[in-house]
Amino acid sequence: MADNSVLPLSADEKLALTAALKRSIDEDRYPLSPRVQTLTAILARLQPAPAPLPPRRFYGPPRHTAAQRRAR
Numbered sequence: 001m002a003d004n005s006v007l008p009l010s011a012d013e014k015l016a017l018t019a020a021l022k023r024s025i026d027e028d029r030y031p032l033s034p035r036v037q038t039l040t041a042i043l044a045r046l047q048p049a050p051a052p053l054p055p056r057r058f059y060g061p062p063r064h065t066a067a068q069r070r071a072r
Contacts, residue, residue: 018047 009017021043028036 014046018043021046 021039025031025036025039025043030036
């Protein structure tokens with residue numbers, strides 16, 4: 001029972017299981033309880049997180065305004 005084998009689930013079964021887990025997690029009265037944390041970990045294994053976004057680019061203020069460029 002303690003082996004880490006994968007359950008052979010069809011797409012419909014996996015969808016139903018993730019929906020049931022989400023509903024159970026959302027409707028729970030105590031979101032930080034060990035039960036909810038366990039369900040969240042199971043949900044994370046069934047539905048992996050999307051790839052992280054690339055880091056945001058920093059755009060500094062313009063060095064010269066149009067009036068300063070014309071004055072040169």
